[in-house]
Structures are given as structure tokens and as C-alpha cells.
Amino acid sequence: MDKNEKVNELARRRGFLWPAFELYGGAAGFFDYGPLGAPLKRRIEDIWRQFFVIQEGFAEIEAPTIGVEGIYQASGHLSGFSDPLTSCKECKEIYRADHLIKHIVEVPDALTNEEIYRTIQENEIGCPECGGELSTVYEFNLMFKTMIGPGNKMTGYLRPETAQGMFINFPRLLRHFRDSLPFAAVQIGKSYRNEISPRQGVIRLREFTQAEAEIFIDPRDKTHPRFAEIKEIKMKFYSQAAQETGTEEEMTFGEAVERGVVAHQMLAYYVARTYQFLLAVGVSPDKMRFRQHKADEMAHYAADCWDAEVFLDRLGWIEIVGVADRTDFDLKAHAATSKVNLSVFVHYDRPKKRQKIVVKPDFKALGPRFKGKAKAVAEALKALPPEKLQGDKITVLVDGESIEIEPSLVSCETVEEEVRGEEIIPHVIEPSFGIDRILYTVLDHSYYEDAVDGETRAVLRFKPAVAPIEVAVLPLMDREELIVPAKKILEELRIRGLRVDWDTSGSIGRRYRRNDEVGTPYEVTVDYETLELGTVTIRDRDSMQQVRVAIEEVADTLQSLLSGKVKFLEAGTLVVPAKEK
């Protein structure tokens, strides 16, 4: 077994990840998070919330996963979120048409459906299953479709991303933030993508979890007030230029912005926060880089875009986060489709003075000439742009009637005007996280093996902040006199909110191994010294060392250890190492 197989086998056997619906034959692209996977996922989400909701002050919202058609018309998913398919005319099997010509065309994405089909025909490509003739190439929309209510009157789609929930709530969010920029909203929740033939476990799912932030900013100022806090951080940047040479460049964020590697402070700040978050959940810095989208892969509207990529065993470099400056694309699209104004009036720091040409009709001359219509004619003249006042004749339209007026009846004057602000459409910075991929990365990067007494020990070296089990309480033997004090410790730890497991089955060595394998940072063992001296042992997963601690201090000590306030060897009296069996 290679590491990829080992991690997957462990994830399945110990209840991190289970293929869904096994009882009914399963379905590709769906996974269950088991009793250890679900808490790992929740804890990763909670750390994300800590970073972006609590510390950045972004507003978390929760919109439905089912959406109505208008949303996806505006977002472009209805027309553009699709894959090209072809089916076998004989056996009816369905294929990604572009995948069938991968070995012939370098970038099949760039071809139209007609071009893909022509390539299939010219190269005499048949059905990979039965050799049968393939159909013309057609688009398959990747949104799951359903009907809302009875009578097939209203179409609904399962959202392909959480982002739209923030965009369509822009008017309410803006009011919530008292009409001023910047502000941001986030969602953590399910998204759906009806993949043709999903593979690679949780890397490509039909139902997955995203954490997305939409940060609405004033486009005239892309600095960030807290940039100083992150500018000294060093990281590997795999910029467009660096990709030419194939080597990432390590530099500080300050340098990256200064040199123009990253477009501006605002984007750099959130790339840095993303980096800090990934480190906090346990992604290895040695197997992580930030890659800039190349000019030809960046969306046409995007100003800049960086992906967090991680190296995974067997799968190679995989994108797990994208951080993009999406400019005003999304809000403009929704404003156009919904006919609702999605601009913000931004006040200038101080009012600006502006020269303005004012048209002054000669009321005395207009009155007698146009009588009852005189006022309407004057208004029409005032509304004309200055360039229309040039020439021999001025033409205005009043109630559908075209009226000509000689220039002498109109004069122009330049006045100075005070302008307090302007209507702008905010730009959007979007950090978008794939939670399932991040979770899998944490599994992959945490897994290691060492040898204990000549036997392989498999360990998930989770950070305590993500470990699904924080402490295991283990009575040395399955005997009443040890069970009772051990249960007391268990209850006390649970009341404090710790995630605690209880295990009495098998030798103590075997129980340590079982806990190492699922990443439990600390084990508390209740033994006969507990009964004599009132102390228990705490074992450290990584060093396998043990310290003895008084029973009444064990809860406090564990909390200090888990939060990193105390170093292990300072937590109690070191136990002279005995062999672990």
C-alpha cells in the first residue's frame, strides 16, 4: 500500500470517511463523514469561523441550498456551468467528450462542441466500452435541477456555490452595515455539482462543503488597514512569472505587493489570512504553495486570482482555496438581470468642487413665443448636454414635437458645484475554500509512521485544535475499582466541553495505538497508583512520553496542554519510560 491507500484505508476503517449509501449499492461522488470525520470537519469549520467571522468581523449568513432560476440566469451558471458530453449510439454509455480527445488536443477546453465532435470523427474515436459510434457533442448542465411546489410551475436548482447567497442579499447586507463600505458576508455550507463521473474520493464530490467570503470594497481604494500585521510574513509565491521557470519564489507579502507580484494589499491580506488559516488546521507549509492564475485561465473580469495548492500523495498538486478579485462582475450581472440598483453612494472625505455648465434659457423671449409650452421648452433646453447647444439651430423635443430655437435665446454659464460623493458598484474580493479537500489534506499531511519495538506505529499528527478526540480516558484494566475513578474524570472533562473518548477494550498498548492512529493528542490512564497516590498518567501522542498528574489537576492540565499554554514535560512528573505494548 502506498500512503494514499493507507490514508484512505484508515479513513474508512476508523470512521473518518465512508462511501455513502453502501446499503443500497452506493453512488459515485457522495461520501459520509463518520464519527471521527464529522467532528474533524466541524472543527476545521470552527477555526475558519474564528479567523473570518470572529476576528475579521465578517457577517455569517445562511441562505437556502435550493435557489430559483433568476439567480443562476444572472450568475451565468444556467448557460455556462456545463460539460460537453457524447453518448455511444450502441451501448448508450455517456462520456466527457473533451476527455476522449485529451491525447490528441492539448487544451480541449478551448474547442467548441462542433470542433470536439469533428476531432472525434477525424480520429475515428469510438466508444471506449463497446467501440460503437459516438453521438454529436452536447452540453450537460452541472446543476442539480428540481421542481418547487406542485404542478411543475417553478424550477429550482441546488446551488453550485454558496457565493450567490451573498450577492443576492447585497441590498439587505448593505443596509445592515449602515450603507458604508467595506463589509463582508460569508457562508459555510453545502454546494452541489452534478459531475459526470466523479472519482478521487472527496476531491471531486457531487455534494461538497464550501466556506466562502464575499468582501465588498470601494474600488478606488484597494489598500488594507491591517496590511502591516501580515506584511512581514514569508510565503512561497508561484506567480505567473515563476510558473514560466517552474520554481516558486519565497518572499514577504510586503515585497509581493511592492513588486507587483500580487495586485494589491487587499488581495494580499486575504491570501495571507488564508495561509495562516491553512497552517492553523494542519496543512504542511512544505507541501503548500500559492499559484497565480495564468492570464489565459483567469476569468475575463478578474483583476487577479491566487489558488492555495497542496501536494497530495499520488494526486499531486491540488487546488484547495481560491482568492480572487472579481471586480464588479457579480453585482453588475445581478443588477442587470434583476433590474435592481446595486450601487452604493460613497461619501468623499470632503466634498469635491466641480465645474458645471448651466443652461439658461431666455424666459422673456420664450414666453410670448411658446405660450403654454414655454415652461416645457425651457426645461428641455436645460436638460440638453452643452455640446447640443452649439451650431446654428438648437433642436429640442417637447411632447413628441421637434422644436427649433435660435442659439441667441439660450445662454450658458459655468458654475462651481459641490459634490459630496458618487454612486459606485463595489468590487468583490472572494476567498473560496473547499472544506472537503482541506479536510483530506489535513489527513494526508498529518499521517506518518514510525517504529515502536520493531512494529510500525501509524499516527495522525493532528493539531489539538482539529483532533476529533482530544483526550482518551483509559482505565488500565477493565475492573470496577479503576472504572469508577476513570468515569469521574471522563464526566468532568465532558462537562468542560472537551471531546473525550472512553476505551476499556484490549491491552493498554493496543489502546494507545488505536488512539495514535486517529490522532488523539493525549491519553489519561487510571492505574493502581491512582488508587494509592491519587495520580494519573497523561501520555503524549507524538513523543509517547508520560507524566503523572494529581487527579484533581488533570482537567486543568489537559486544557492547558490542548491550548498550548503548557509544554508537555512541564505538565507533571515524567514517568520513567516503560515499553509500550
Place this chain on the structure above:
Amino acid sequence: MDKNEKVNELARRRGFLWPAFELYGGAAGFFDYGPLGAPLKRRIEDIWRQFFVIQEGFAEIEAPTIGVEGIYQASGHLSGFSDPLTSCKECKEIYRADHLIKHIVEVPDALTNEEIYRTIQENEIGCPECGGELSTVYEFNLMFKTMIGPGNKMTGYLRPETAQGMFINFPRLLRHFRDSLPFAAVQIGKSYRNEISPRQGVIRLREFTQAEAEIFIDPRDKTHPRFAEIKEIKMKFYSQAAQETGTEEEMTFGEAVERGVVAHQMLAYYVARTYQFLLAVGVSPDKMRFRQHKADEMAHYAADCWDAEVFLDRLGWIEIVGVADRTDFDLKAHAATSKVNLSVFVHYDRPKKRQKIVVKPDFKALGPRFKGKAKAVAEALKALPPEKLQGDKITVLVDGESIEIEPSLVSCETVEEEVRGEEIIPHVIEPSFGIDRILYTVLDHSYYEDAVDGETRAVLRFKPAVAPIEVAVLPLMDREELIVPAKKILEELRIRGLRVDWDTSGSIGRRYRRNDEVGTPYEVTVDYETLELGTVTIRDRDSMQQVRVAIEEVADTLQSLLSGKVKFLEAGTLVVPAKEK
């Protein structure tokens, strides 16, 4: 405005609950949780997790929201989860057929579709909109349907409840818990119900959040090891008998089980935990009762079922939680449909001795008679149940051939056998929580008004544990010298993980009111004494009293106040009350 309208108006205006998709005309039965609603929801879910995952040690899992057909065949949702509809032949409008005859028939649920239609015809009921003729009554399945993958090959349904995710994972869960009962798994997540015409805000949604636990127990023992911990708790029981008189009965859980009001300890324990949870999130004990299902509303398989009901303004008594003993119904149904054995081998405490009749064929006689077949005949005889050995002739079936044997060739012997255990199908106790309804109840029960200086003050008296904003930091004026120290406090509180808001807009009195209205328990105000003496004020939402605290102690003090470790008046020096404006 009555209270219901006030709560809804507040919820909408302040960002708790927004009607979804407003930009695109909206859709009934879908709501957004806004910047204050989403954290309120998350915190309620987290307290649920604290109760049931951390403290009870239940395994949280996360299954997909899309499910395959087999699951809902087994669960009965495919055939039974539907409403009777009728459509107008003229205007095509669709109605709940049973609702149209509510004023004629007392329990329309009990009628068949044919009977409903006959009632419509006999009473000459026409379309409520246009008076047109109504169609025959047909069933509309309430599951949202979709197709998985291309080619319409695989039907998927959005889950109508989270419970099935636990049932279909029973084999893996059983293995996870080392093949022994009891154990439990939970899910918190979205469920879907394609309602005909949803109303009542978040009380009846098409997409909603459930928290469900499935507790798999040994049916032979329905006591609970921790029953003693809850047996002295008093609560209002609205039993089947009490419903006859219309008056709830207050008693302890111990009494309820002893008197047979609640079926057994196991159910009573989880009703008690449900009660404790609802109190913890802020449901008012005066507006809550537990109602037992009546014999005719209980599912045929259920042993007992209790609903937590709350009284809501305008809506009356509404169910928010159900706690049921579902017996072995669900596992049996899945075993039958999936053809997978879902029983558990339970070991007896000590092996049981059992009398067993053993059939002993006379090999000496059978050998010559049946030759090569003799062994097969002997095996067939041994497999016969004792009652088939009576009579003149014994008939066995060997390789499809019916063979008659005289009883003299067979003798019976009674032997004693040691039995170590037996195969059983676990029973399931299911507490099922409607999170959206609980959240709405918390809003409704927290809302109150008092008068300050002759003006109405609206307050959400949230428990600190659910408040979406725990602390607001308010510089007395929007001036640099106050902003700087206030920002420092803000940052420190956020680093500690507190949910903190920042507000500089408007008079201090207005800002207090704004925070009262969204239930912020404490406000920290930075004023000119802060600059002189290094102290800030902390204001208590409910009493509106203020204490002064040293700036370096403010974070610790707030954490102690929020966790209830310190009483407000002991937290600092009381400020002589000034009028709040």
C-alpha cells in the same frame, strides 16, 4: 402591531431572518438567516452538540442531503410521504384537497382520496379562486426529486429527514462501536419537504434544519444508567390521560416513569435532556409542555412518543421536538429492502442453559436403504423441527425429491445446550429537533418591552450562550482619542473568540437601544474617564446598570460575566445611574 408582528418585523429589520431570493421575486417556504440569525442558529446548534455529542458521547456524522431511491423505498417516504391535492380545471390552481373540506369533516386525514373527492362533490365545493370545477384527488410526494449524473439513469431525492443517514450507516456504526449496544449517532443538517403552500414564516419551511439522534438500544433493557441524575427534575407532562381533561400535570421524571406516564426510563431520560436543552437555549418554561401522542396519532410501530410544544404568540401551541421509541421498525424495514442483516449478536451476562431436542437418525438402517443419498436424508431429518417428527410418516425433501420414512428410523433426544447470546434487532429512541422552530421560539420568548424615560424599549433577553453579539464596544464619541483604546479592546476580545460588535454611529443612548433590541448582553463604553483613569464602563442589558472596570481587566471580567461565574454587581464599581438617552 401584536407581538408576533413585532418579532417578525424586528427579525427582518435587524438581520435575523430574511425572506429568501427577494431580488428575484422570492419563493414561499425559503428563508435566509441574516448576520444575526445565522450566529444565533449556530450557537443553538453548538449547545445541542454540547448536550448530545460531547456530554452524551453520541457520534456526530454527516451524510449527504441527496439520497438514492432505495433508502426512501425502505423508509416508506416514496409511497407514504405525500399530500392529497386537487386542481381547478379552469384556472389550474392547485390545493390541498383535505384542507378544502376541513369545515365539513373533523379529521380529513382519516379519509382516502376517493372519500375526499366524494365529499368535495357532494358538498359542491368549487375552486376557491375562480369557482371552477375541481379535479379528482391525487397524491403529491413531498420529496424534492432530482437526477444524479447524466442520462436520467439514477433518481435522487433531497432527504426529508436526517434520520435515514444514521439508519443506513448502521453496519458501519455498529463496527465503530465494537459491536456492542447501546450506541447513538446524530446529525445536524438540512432536510427538505416540498410543501404545497408553506406559510407561517420559518415554522413551515421547504428547506429546514434538523438535529436528530438515533439511539440504538437493546430492547430487553430500557432502563438508563444515568436516570438518577434527572429523576428529581419536575416538568409539565401533558399525557394522553391529561389531554382528556385538558390540564397538564406537573411531576418529577421519577414519578412519571413509576406511574407509567412515560413508557420507560430510556425515553424519560431523553425527554429530560430535551427539556434541559430547551431551557439552556432560552425557551420559557412557562410556555413549554411535553405532550404525549394520542393512541390514534402515534405511528403503529411506536411504543411511546412525546412532543415538546411551545406557546407562540398568535400561532398557539407548536411542536418543536419529538422524542419517540420507534422500536425496531426502521432497521427491520432497511434489512428487508436491502437484504442486509441488521441484527446484533448480544452476549448474555452469563451463558444460558437451554433444553434442545436433537433428532438422531438411525444411520445403520438408512445406509443400506438410501445408499449414496443416505447422508443427505440424515441431514434433512436432523433439520426438521420436532413437530414434523410426529405422525405415521415423516416426509423429507432431498434434492427436490419427497421421501417418506417411518418414525422408527428416527429417535429424539433432549440435550442441554449452553447459549452465549442471541441475535436481536436493536430498538431506536429518536429525539428529533426542529432547529428553525426552536430559533423562532427563542426570539418569541426572549422578546419583551419596558419603558425608559417614557419611551418603549424593545429587548431580546437572550441567554448569553446564544446571543449573536456577546459584547458591543462603544467609544462614547467618534473621536480618535476614544477610538484608539476602544479598538484595542475590540481586538483583544476577538482574539479571545468573543462575538463582538463595534458601533460609533449615533448617541450612546441610541446605540444601547440598538444593542438591547438584538439581545447583546453587555456593552463596553470607552469615555473620557478611560483616558484619565484607565477604566471603562460595562452595561448590563437587562438592568441597564453600569459598573466601571479597569481596562486591563475588562476581557476577563466579560468572560466571567458571560459564563455566569460572576454576578453583574460584583464585576466592578457601580456607576451612579444617569439617564439613558
